[in-house]
């Protein structure tokens with residue numbers, strides 16, 4: 001099972017769309033997938049009053065524990081991942097993620113940058129994830145999708161295919 005984590009509350013967003021496209025590709029390679037919906041089940045900030053006993057947090061952690069791999073897709077906010085993404089990762093510990101593959105994607109309003117990808121790579125490593133070397137940054141996000149929701153740039157589509165192939169094949173190797 002591959003778990004998608006979105007860096008926005010709204011799955012009807014660029015990052016929700018990227019997760020959908022990537023996970024569909026993983027499914028065509030035989031994987032089962034699901035996406036955590038922050039809009040329906042928002043996680044409290046780590047340390048907020050009552051957060052340590054929050055039932056939604058427990059559900060999120062249980063879903064992570066039963067997953068074999070993760071895909072993180074975050075908008076770049078001020079040169080790094082969104083608060084929603086960072087807070088999601090802060091709720092995961094190595095007991096949920098150790099020895100599991102992570103795939104990374106980021107979207108940008110402006111020019112290409114690897115900042116968010118690099119920062120998520122560091123956080124994923126800190127919870128003992130194996131981060132795939134294939135990764136995707138989508139710049140100029142407002143022009144990135146056709147009206148039907150497909151990806152405009154074939155080079156990005158190629159990257160989606162290689163990230164999905166890497167996630168599925170490396171998950172099989174690590175979790176066999």
Ligand SMILES: Cc1cc2nc3c(=O)[nH]c(=O)nc-3n(C[C@H](O)[C@H](O)[C@H](O)COP(=O)(O)O)c2cc1C
Pocket residue numbers: 008013014015016074075076077078079080107108109110111141
């Ligand atoms: C608070 C905030 C900060 C942002 N900072 C950046 C930035 O540093 N670089 C950039 O290229 N785009 C920046 N953007 C644009 C977002 O990256 C863009 O809206 C997002 O990738 C779209 O994805 P979404 O539809 O999933 O929200 C920022 C947007 C917001 C709301």
